[in-house]
Amino acid sequence: MATHAQGGPLARLLVLAVLHVNFIALGLEPDFLYPLENVTIAQGRDAMFTCVVNNLGGYRVSGDSATARVAWIKADTKAILAIHEHVITNNARLSVTHNDYNTWTLNIRGVKREDRGQYMCQVNTDPMKMQTAFLEVVIPPDIIYEETSGDMMVPEGGSAKLVCKARGYPPPKIVWRREDGGDIISRGGPQGKTKVTSLEGEIVNLTKVTRSEMGAYLCIAANGVPPSVSKRIMLHVHFHPLVQVPNQLVGAPTGTDVTLQCHVEASPKAINYWTRENGEMIISNDKYQMTEINSSAYSVQMRLVIRNIQRSDLGGYKCISKNSIGDAEGNIRLYEMELPNRKSRDDDDGDFSIEETNDVRSSLQGPLREGGPRDEDASFLGGGAPPSAAATPLAPKFFLITALILATIC
Structure with missing residues (x-):
């Protein structure tokens, strides 16, 4: 019995079978330590898959004297990419690295859209073992x-x-x-x-x-x-073009500065300018200063500053806007606003004196008549406001004193 066991081929086959069974029982067959993870990568970046296989060293494939190997396969096309560390496919962007123990890494440089798909890490055991993961290639938006x-x-x-x-x-x-x-x-x-x-x-x-x-x-x-x-x-x-005039009647004392304004809406951009009522175009100089202030993509505020107003400056002014579609204009009338007298008392000699008011901070703007004294009962054009305090008649007390002085003289 012992002789038969030592020399017979049946005994040797039985021993190999027992050893194979023991390897399996002890968990010594190649096995994946971690699952293969899906990868999402932007086009042009580098991607990698890492496959960790234990107990691969020394394992003999059934019916083959060679040890088991790890292979990388593109699952959707069934193309073999690499075996162990050797790249099979004709793709210079692919490479495989091995840490000489249990880890194989598939590297894909400069990922392209066609690289998208299922990738498989396979061990040629019997039966074959494998695990798969998906490579998703995303592309940033482009107009x-x-x-x-x-x-x-x-x-x-x-x-x-x-x-x-x-x-x-x-x-x-x-x-x-x-x-x-x-x-x-x-x-x-x-x-x-x-x-x-x-x-x-x-x-x-x-x-x-x-x-x-x-x-x-x-x-x-x-x-x-x-x-x-x-x-x-x-x-x-x-x-x-559309021209709007906030104040069509503007008053100011002579010797002061005044500003005329027009609001213009036009598209395409218009050519804007000022003229006198006789059609004479106004140009910027020491007398006139013209500016434009953009309010929006299509609206502009036109401003004309007239310095040191004289009687020759009184009258009508026009703001004109022209573009390729048409033109429009606005009219403003400038009149002389007479300053009222004001009384002041001299404490030293007790005399009353009349002095002219020259402190004018801004021109009076509104629907008032041009030049000359105003009738208190005159109606205002366009429903304008009543006369300002600066334009009210002299106080009754002043007229009473004047009457007494005249009576004394008489």
């Missing part, structure tokens, strides 16, 4: 400029269609906002006229556009992969 609207012009009351297209993965979401934070106005929908601070979608339809909707619109594309991108689209609304 497709050839399919996106540029700056545009529409007449007031017309319509505008703003289009914004973007690419990326996941597909980007498009949000519209106004650069100045104003409302985006939608008309003609089931809810009628609506105002929103932001709007989603590739297309924004603006109907019956008004001048208040002029300005920059921002198309913002985002998909959760930084950075978000945007494009600025300028909407120009063209319309006939």
Whole structure:
């Protein structure tokens, strides 16, 4: 019996079987220590998968004298990428590193969109063991400029269609906002006229556009992969100039300075200037100073400062605005405002004296008549305010003293 056990082939096979069973029972077969983890990476970055296999060294594949090996496979295409540390596929961006113990790492440099898919770490045991993970390649958003609207012009009351297209993965979401934070106005929908601070979608339809909707619109594309991108689209609304005059009648004493103002709205940008009523154009010099202050994208405040007013400066002035669509003008009449006398008492000699008031901080503006003394009962044009305190008649006490002096002389 002993002789048969030592020399017989059946005994040797039995021993190998027992040893194989013992390896399995003791857990000495190759096994994965950690699961293979999914990877999400932005296009152009480097990705890696790490596979940790225990008990691989010395394990013989059934029916083969070679030890077990670790292989990397692209599961969706069934392409073998690498075996142990040797890259099989013709892809210079792939490499495999091994720490000489139990860890194999698949490195993919400069990930591209086509690298996306299922990757497998496989050990050629019998039966074969494997684990898989997914490589997700994300792409930051990018505006497709050839399919996106540029700056545009529409007449007031017309319509505008703003289009914004973007690419990326996941597909980007498009949000519209106004650069100045104003409302985006939608008309003609089931809810009628609506105002929103932001709007989603590739297309924004603006109907019956008004001048208040002029300005920059921002198309913002985002998909959760930084950075978000945007494009600025300028909407120009063209319309006939409009001139508004806050004060059509302006009064000031001679020898003082006065400022005339007009508010102008126009698009495209207008040429603005001042003339006298006879059509003579005014130019900036020591006498006149003209300035413009922008109030918005389409509105301007025109100012004309007239220094050291003389009687020759009195009369009509025009502020004129012209653009490619049309022109408009406003009229202002400048009149002389006479300063009232005021009394003052001289404590030394007790005499009363009359002195002229020269301290004029601002001109009187309103619908008053030009030049000369005013009738107290004169009606004011346009429902203007009553005369100011500076223009009220002298106090009754003053007239009483004057009457007494005249009676004494007589």
